[in-house]
Amino acid sequence: MAISFGLAAIHAGFAPWVAVLISILVYAGAAQFILITLLAGGGSPVSVIGIVLLMNVRHVFYGPALASRLDSSSRRLPTPLLAAGLTDEVFATSISKLAERPGHEREYWYAGLQLGAYLAWVAGTALGAYFGKDWLQSSAVLAQTLGFVLPALFFALLLEIRGIVPWYVLAGAAAMTLIGMAVLPAYGAIVAGMLAGALLRFRRARGA
């Protein structure tokens, strides 16, 4: 996916070093694809910043959910460090695997996971951005296939975390997102889906 971001960035007309800078500073997979689309489309700075940050608002809920799984009694690493690499992929992997680790190891395991993911993301972006131009020009199929990278990633993440919450939560979130798409901009539909899932889980837990 990182390589595909590098490819998508140069395809949108950005210099390779700009693509790498975006991955270093923003480090938010799906939002980066939207960012380059908006920038290439000539969106105003205020609207670009607003839309991308709204896309990332879902991360608001990741930190508390993750922190509740870390052993707070033996916290050694500073929270600003633990928060830095909290992407969709790192979150999904963490919540499905942290419980398998002893409490005192969880923090370092998580820190290693996010460091590895960050370095791979930046290196992959550089690979795609600096070497991808020739690949794209030589293959129309590759250019079209780039469009499936994000859906493939999200489906893989769903398979990773599907056992963590009941099926009705996921179905409710999907249904509310679809409804939201009819009346809201994309980021609004995402937030609506998230809130629907959380509300369903909250009500069932309270009723249990």
Next chain:
Amino acid sequence: MQTGTVIWIVVVIGIGTYLIRLLPMLWHDRDGKSGARPANWRYALDAVGPSAIVALLVLSFWDMLSPMPTWKAGMPILAGLAGVWLGKHYLKTIAWATLGGVLAYGLVVGAMG
């Protein structure tokens, strides 16, 4: 758009995204010291991440299939999803599953011309 403008937009978004991740964790740490949340709140928090991922998946399919689903658009997607599932089932990791799906999608796109 000028490169200088792009850079400051990227810097602002980078700082904003970091704060979106950091501040809720800091608030959680502070609240955790004053007492645990009720269990139903914990369940609700746990549901938010998976719900976000489902929402992103729905949104990405919407983009690929709109304005009207067709067989030509649908067949590579079905192959790609099967590739993800096979990659996850046999190779276990998210990265291999994603790669498996992308390869399957690309193969069908290439075969359909």
